Amino acid sequence: MIAIISAGIAPGLALLSYFYLRDQYESEPVILVLRSFIFGALLVFPIMFIQYVLEVEGVFTSETLYTFVAVGFLEEFFKWFVLFFTIYQHVEFNEHYDGIVYGVAVSLGFATLENILYLFANGVEYALGRAILPVSSHALFGVIMGYYLGKGKFSEGSNRKKWILVSWSVPILLHSVYDTILLSYMNWKYIMVPFMLLLWWFALRKAKKARVKILDSRLS
Template identity: 70%
Template sequence: MLAIISAGIAPGLALLSYFYLRDKYETEPVSMVIRAFIFGVLLVFPIMFLQYVIELEQVFSNPAVHIFFTYGFLEEFFKWFILFYTIYQHVQFSEHYDGIVYSVAVAMGFATFENILYLFANGIEHAFGRAMLPVSSHALFGVVMGYYLGKSKFSEKKDRPKWLFLSLFIPFLLHGTYDLILYLYHHWLFIILPFMVFLWWFGLRKARKANVIEQHADY
């Protein structure tokens, strides 16, 4: 049991630490990051319940639409919702890159607990694949969400709705695409690997841009 818990926790904490330490200017209080992580953990059961109900009631007749919205939209919406109402207005969200730190923390809380449940159900032999694909993808969706939340927080008032919309829409689009690849293609590995390379490129580019913006910011 200890091995499964360790294998389930390790990738999420490693990814969170990586993006936390990429903050070049003012690192966030560890207590706030842990708080965001716990919020992510607490999202797992309500999201799983809603997904179960949607599947049971067959809300979406089209399988692709079902996958896109039941998993991509639902998971990203709840992460976005908790960030917006618990972190976005907080005084500690004081720099552009902070959005990435807190968003990744929520995403890693969710992905870590989900990962532990999966490994208990299916075995520790899946740990490496889970770390490379679902856990990493959640972290990168979080980077993108946090980048646009930061843009919204520190933009002119008239531009904020646009960035807020993108902070939900783009992670949802990426997450939905990821799930559709796994669902639609029998040889999904040959498609998901290039997609993951793109995700890493896109996420790291957003992290670099957030730090560059911070370097020239005058709040």
């Protein structure tokens, strides 16, 4: 049991620590980051229940539609909802990169509890694969969500609404593509590897741009 919990928690905490420590100018309060992590974890049970009901009731006849609505939309929209209504207006959200820290915290809270439950059900031998794919992908969706939410926070007028819209729609799209690759292709590894490499590149590029914006604002 201890081995499963440790294996389930370790990748999430490692990724959260990585993105947290990349905030070189003004680290966010650890308590607030952990609170965001816990809020993300609390989303797991209601979302799993909704997904179970949708599957049992056969609401979606198309696997692609189920993947987009019941997985991509539900998970990313509710993570965004928590992020927007608990962090967006918070006084500590005062720099562009802060959105990434809190976006990653919410996403990894969700991914970590989901990972622990999966390992309890299927065995600790899946821990490495889960760390490389589901946990890291959730972290990267959180980076992208937080980046665009930060862009919206520090934009004016109509641009603010545009970036807030992008902050939830892009992660939903990327998550749906991720699950479609897993479920729809027999040789999914040949597609997933370049997709994940592209996702890492895209997310890290956004994180770097957010840090550059902080540096520019401090120098100006």
